[in-house]
Amino acid sequence: MTLYENWTAVPHGARGSAVALGNFDGVHLGHAHLLKSLHAARPDLPLGVVTFEPHPREFFRPQDPPVRLMLPPVRARFLHELGVKQIFQLPFDADFSHMPPERFVEDVLHHGLGVQHVACGPDFAFGHRRAGDIGYLGHRLETFGIGLTIVPPLTDISGPFSSSRIRRLLQEGYPERAAEELGRPWFITGAVAHGDKRGRLLGFPTANIPLGRHVEPARGVYAATIRHPDGRISSGVANIGRRPTINDGQESRLEVHLFDVSEDLYGQVLEVSLHKLLREERRFDGLDALKAQIAEDASQARAVLSPAI
Incomplete structure (x- = not known):
């Protein structure tokens, strides 16, 4: 081509x-x-x-x-x-x-x-x-x-079928329905950037990827798969939003925690596919409550993805 x-x-x-x-x-x-x-x-x-x-x-x-x-x-x-x-x-x-x-x-x-x-x-x-x-x-x-x-x-x-209809499905929190019209899961691609390491302190290190020019889907937590530059596929849990519990500003971001992956990902270009919205974005009463919820999110994501991994 x-x-x-x-x-x-x-x-x-x-x-x-x-x-x-x-x-x-x-x-x-x-x-x-x-x-x-x-x-x-x-x-x-x-x-x-x-x-x-x-x-x-x-x-x-x-x-x-x-x-x-x-x-x-x-x-x-x-x-x-x-x-x-x-x-x-x-x-x-x-x-x-x-x-x-x-x-x-x-x-x-x-x-x-x-x-x-x-x-x-x-x-x-x-x-x-x-x-x-x-x-x-x-x-x-x-x-x-x-x-x-x-x-x-x-x-x-x-x-x-239309691109505008697929955008609307993503914005309404239905990536699985968008995937039916795309013929594949929808994904965000981008280079992993340095964040504030907050996820690491919570016990769930995340790869931070700017949304850039991508349409922003519904804010919340998703079951996700991640394609590495070498073609490997990992599973994980992704968050899209403004992190209201931490109150770190107005810019939405994609943060994804990869299960069973401990390598340095900075600078790598990843493709993060969204499979299902697990919950909408919300504020928690402190970091301990947030940490407990992230653990529950990860458990749910593993259950959702287990048939596909």
Whole structure:
């Protein structure tokens, strides 16, 4: 798989692909359905995606809390696993946001990327102020001899699979339901940073990982698994929140205690998958009560994870 970030300098050998359009945040089962449908329509062409960085919502509303289900390197990894050979990751900046729909089709898709076929969902909109819809897209593509496949969304009893629906499930404290739509547990990835060593004093040392640009799920304690850089999987108990008992400030953080692991983790990039919310964040009457609750949380997490480990 090859990543291209400059649509004005795509080499000749990367032209002529069939591409799916979208943000692909989370690379969920709906995205897999879109890519499978595109490949079925044009199995003779290399499979690619056209996506954007940063996410348009991050660009237009930078003051809002983070929304990302995954960061670009993780997105690329899962797209590759779905058979994508080329990722055209277009910089979403002020100039791009003002590009008229006709310029996106002609300058970017046709001249810039040289695509031969395009796929998207029925609600795809593009161009300045989202002025272009699929009717316009199909008409303009046809003038350049480019095919278009409109793929109906993958749905279940709750409606279409979507990144926004998965974000909402995480924010409401249902990571197991989010996993059903992702096709895998949702995880936060990041480098372990130095904390205040408070967990060590309580008898439960934790790895501290900034949430960064990841969407913040419901605050509380989770049963979690942790993937190490070498591929090992550990189980543990994770806390996401502001630690109200310790009263250490306003910034939420991810802290995870790994069961039966005593190695130095500082600087290592870990993937922490959330499996089940054990309890919501709350304040305790002192550190002794907190320590007792953490022990209970760890016991519950082991019970939840035992079938999966």
